[in-house]
Amino acid sequence: MREIQLKDAKATLSAVVDQAVAGKPAVITRHGRKQAVILSFSEYEKLSRVPSLGQLLAAFPGVETDIPPRTRKPVRKIDL
Numbered sequence: 001m002r003e004i005q006l007k008d009a010k011a012t013l014s015a016v017v018d019q020a021v022a023g024k025p026a027v028i029t030r031h032g033r034k035q036a037v038i039l040s041f042s043e044y045e046k047l048s049r050v051p052s053l054g055q056l057l058a059a060f061p062g063v064e065t066d067i068p069p070r071t072r073k074p075v076r077k078i079d080l
Contacts, residue, residue: 003027006035 004026009016016026016038025039051059 001025001027001037003029003034006030009038 002024004016006028009026009028020026020038020043021040023040023043025037025043027034028036028038
């Protein structure tokens with residue numbers, strides 16, 4: 001993903017947006033630090049629909065016995 005300074009993004013905003021729509025997002029930097037990302041709205045929608053791990057676990061259709069119990073191995077002693 002390409003990086004562009006904020007002042008350059010301001011000066012060429014229309015071109016930056018056109019490139020994002022064409023599938024080439026850009027990271028906007030300010031004083032050398034990454035501050036924002038310009039991407040197409042369709043890419044944003046895809047990213048905003050990704051479920052969290054908690055949502056995936058909550059939606060698990062099985063019952064508790066579908067998941068085998070976790071067996072823990074004894075803790076190893078490491079010589080220091």
